[in-house]
Amino acid sequence: MGLRRAQLYASHEDSRHKAIAQRIEEGKRFLISHTCQDGGWNHGSQKALGYAADSYPETTGAALLALRGSPREQLSASIERAKKLAAACSFSEGLSWLRMGLAAHGETLAPKPASSKARNLRDECLEALSAKVSEGAVQL
Amino acid sequence: MPEKQKLSRRDLLVGGVAVAAAGFGAVAAVSSRVSSSRSLAIPKPSQVAILRCESYRQSIYETVSQAVDLCRVPVAGKNIVLKPNLVEFEPNSVINTNPMVVHAALEAFRARGAASVRIAEGPGHRRNTLDLADAAGYFELIPGFEDLFTDLNLDDVKSVKLIQPKSKLKALYLPHTVLGADLLVSIPKLKTHHWVGATLSMKNLFGVVPGGVYGWPKNPLHWAGIPETIVDLHNIFPRQFALVDGVVGMEGNGPIQGTPKTAGVIVAGNNMPAVDATCCRLMQIDPEKVSYLTGSTVPGEIAANNIRQIGETIDGNSTRFALIKDWQDLRLEPSSGVTGNRG
Numbered sequence: 001m002g003l004r005r006a007q008l009y010a011s012h013e014d015s016r017h018k019a020i021a022q023r024i025e026e027g028k029r030f031l032i033s034h035t036c037q038d039g040g041w042n043h044g045s046q047k048a049l050g051y052a053a054d055s056y057p058e059t060t061g062a063a064l065l066a067l068r069g070s071p072r073e074q075l076s077a078s079i080e081r082a083k084k085l086a087a088a089c090s091f092s093e094g095l096s097w098l099r100m101g102l103a104a105h106g107e108t109l110a111p112k113p114a115s116s117k118a119r120n121l122r123d124e125c126l127e128a129l130s131a132k133v134s135e136g137a138v139q140l
Numbered sequence: 141m142p143e144k145q146k147l148s149r150r151d152l153l154v155g156g157v158a159v160a161a162a163g164f165g166a167v168a169a170v171s172s173r174v175s176s177s178r179s180l181a182i183p184k185p186s187q188v189a190i191l192r193c194e195s196y197r198q199s200i201y202e203t204v205s206q207a208v209d210l211c212r213v214p215v216a217g218k219n220i221v222l223k224p225n226l227v228e229f230e231p232n233s234v235i236n237t238n239p240m241v242v243h244a245a246l247e248a249f250r251a252r253g254a255a256s257v258r259i260a261e262g263p264g265h266r267r268n269t270l271d272l273a274d275a276a277g278y279f280e281l282i283p284g285f286e287d288l289f290t291d292l293n294l295d296d297v298k299s300v301k302l303i304q305p306k307s308k309l310k311a312l313y314l315p316h317t318v319l320g321a322d323l324l325v326s327i328p329k330l331k332t333h334h335w336v337g338a339t340l341s342m343k344n345l346f347g348v349v350p351g352g353v354y355g356w357p358k359n360p361l362h363w364a365g366i367p368e369t370i371v372d373l374h375n376i377f378p379r380q381f382a383l384v385d386g387v388v389g390m391e392g393n394g395p396i397q398g399t400p401k402t403a404g405v406i407v408a409g410n411n412m413p414a415v416d417a418t419c420c421r422l423m424q425i426d427p428e429k430v431s432y433l434t435g436s437t438v439p440g441e442i443a444a445n446n447i448r449q450i451g452e453t454i455d456g457n458s459t460r461f462a463l464i465k466d467w468q469d470l471r472l473e474p475s476s477g478v479t480g481n482r483g
Contacts, residue, residue, distance in 0.1 A: 043265050043356045051334075051397050058268060091271040119270050119286075 028070060031063050039081035057085040061097025068104035068140050079105055092118045096126035100133045104140050186414035186441070187211065190422070190452040191406045193387050196240045200406075204244035204383065207408035208252065210450050213381050216253035218322035221290075222246060225328045225344050226261045227396060229275040234388050234400040237329050239281040241385040241406070245327060246282065259285070260317050262292030262347050264357045269293060290317045293351035300376060306435060307368035309360075313353045314376070324348075325381045326412065330389030330403055330419055332461055336366055337430045337470050338423065339395045340416040341382030345373040367432035374412055374436055382415040383408045386422065391461035403459045405452070417442035421454045423461035426472035 036046045040055025041063040047053060060082050067075060079102065086098045086109055095116050099109045118124045132138040189210040193203045208215070222245055224237035242259060249257045259282070266272045269291040279285050295315035302309055318324055328344035336343060346361060346369075354360045361369045374380075386405040392398040405422060409415040413436050417427035427433045427442050440446050463470060 045357065051393055053396075056266065091268065091274070093268045093271065 028067055031067060032070075032074070035078065039077035039079075040085060041078075055081060055085070057082075057089045057091070057094030058097045060085055061094065061099070061101035064101030065097070065104045065140070072105060075105060079107060083107070090115045092116045092123040092127055096123070096130040099130040100140075103130075103133045108134055185446045185448045186409060186411035187448045187450050188407065188409035188411070188414050188418040189450040190418065190454065190457060191408075192404055192452055192457070193406045194404045196238050196387055200240050200387070201244045201247060203406050204241065205248045205251070206451075207383060207406055208245075208248045211381065211408050211410055213249075213252075213323070213410070215249050215323075217255050219320065220249050220254045220257045220323045220325060221318055221321035222249075222257065222259045222325045222327055223318070223344060223347060224259065224261055225339075225347065225395075226263050226269070226272050226276055226278075227265060229266065229272055234329065234331075234390050235396055236276040237327050237385045238387065239276060239278045241383070241387070242278070242327055243282045245325060245383055246288070249325075255322075257288070258290055258317065258321075259288050260290040260292050260295075260315070260348075262295075262315070262350055264346060264351065267293070267351065267356060290315070292317060292348055295350060295352075297350055297353055302372050302376070305368070306371045307361075307364040309364045309369065309372060312372070312376070313350060314348060315350055318348045318377070321377075321379070323379045323381055324377045325383060327383045327385060329395075330384055330386035330405075330407070330423065331394040332391055332398055332423070332425075332463060332467070333395050334393050334464055334466070336370070336432060337463075337467050338416070338420050338425055340384060340419045341380075341412045342370050342374045342416055342432060342436065345370065345377070348373070367435055370432040371436040380412055381408070381410055382412045384415060384419050386419065389423070389461065391423075391463075393464050399462075401459065401461055403457075403461075405457055411441075413437045413442050414447045417444075418447060418449065418454065421472060422458050424458055424472050425461065425463070425470045429470045 031041065034041065034044055034046060036042055036055040037052040038055050040060035042053055042055050042059055045053055060078070064075070064078060064082055082098050082102050086095060089095050089098065090113060095112050102109055112127070118127055129138065133140065189207050191203050191207055193200055222242055224242045226236050228235045246257050246259065261269065263269055263272055270286065273279065273285065273289065282288065292315045295317050297313040297315055298319055299311050300314050301311045326341035326344045328340050331339045333339035333343065346358065349358055349361060351358060384407040386403040386407055389401050389403045390398040391401040403422060407415055407419050407422065413433055417433055420427035420430060433442050
């Protein structure tokens with residue numbers, strides 16, 4: 001009885017992990033298929049009436065973070081776009097997501113500029129988390 | 141075709157007094173209407189003010205004040221919510237409502253005894269609304285902006301049942317801030333729009349729908365039918381005022397990727413379809429071919445002869461806004477004579 005339960009548990013765990021892994025892969029494929037022409041990500045529409053839509057810092061950073069473990073060559077344009085967005089971004093939330101997204105692919109952003117200010121507790125938390133991720137103190 | 145006329149400021153003020161009773165009546169009637177029965181309450185003709193405003197400079201404060209006075213907006217003791225159009229971080233673009241127009245409205249309503257004036261917006265694309273407002277110049281221009289501002293994407297919400305909806309929606313969750321307002325002031329930019337032809341005071345109401353409930357870019361509204369949802373939203377709010385930033389608008393592939401187009405006008409009125417129809421005519425777009433305008437109105441509501449233009453005329457101030465290929469059939473040729481009725 002004990003063995004049977006262990007076997008069932010093992011198979012359940014196995015299928016649960018498989019299902020999760022499958023969903024993760026679906027999610028990654030979704031993100032890749034919704035990459036903007038410039039390499040980054042926005043709210044989800046790459047085009048409107050045939051015109052390419054630009055990507056945003058926060059969504060690009062979050063998408064890169066979600067795509068950790070994906071082949072770097074598949075994401076080279078996205079990483080370059082993230083660096084460009086970071087260079088132009090003066091807002092705390094966008095920079096925090098970009099910092100974490102780039103860190104997921106081995107890239108480190110310079111410390112945040114003084115002009116970028118956290119507006120609320122969420123921004124503060126994101127800043128603290130992204131700093132830890134960037135330092136390697138938090139494992140992705 | 142109405143004769144082109146130019147009015148002095150004094151003429152405008154005298155004219156404002158002349159239309160006072162009618163204007164106030166319009167607001168009172170609009171206030172009493174319910175979401176399902178606009179057709180019972182819309183007065184005819186509606187008044188729409190067109191005022192010249194060549195650039196974003198100090199004189200815009202006086203121009204907006206004149207617009208508020210001309211339209212006899214009931215302000216004293218009211219809780220007013222200003223709803224600008226904030227879309228994207230592009231400091232030098234014309235995507236967003238210019239903050240000077242919003243600040244001018246804020247000051248005009250305060251000076252006329254409003255109990256409170258708040259600014260509120262729920263952008264459809266970007267989640268960090270305060271950063272967006274900062275990039276658009278709102279923090280710099282409007283003192284204490286953060287204390288005056290409500291992010292409608294994150295506000296508390298209440299479910300509102302739609303009575304006789306035009307769209308596929310049965311109800312909408314809407315923010316307390318706008319539902320509790322005595323007067324909702326839509327302050328859009330004068331822009332063409334690649335999906336509905338033109339985006340003005342009615343389409344601007346998409347921004348009151350909370351992203352926190354419907355996500356970004358609020359696709360449930362798109363799936364329910366954009367023109368129909370615009371109409372449903374407009375019908376929810378009984379007390380409205382429209383103040384359109386048409387100083388520099390956007391033509392072509394609006395509302396984001398179009399090009400700046402100077403129109404040099406502020407357009408205002410208590411009846412949003414009438415204001416939007418006037419704006420269309422100013423852009424040389426036929427409002428009777430814009431589906432959310434025809435779908436929103438009682439018969440003849442947006443007809444040129446049912447709108448009294450206060451201040452400047454359409455004929456003397458229309459500017460040909462470029463239209464993308466898909467919307468060429470919206471073009472209103474100036475020679476068609478459908479340009480408005482001189483009030």
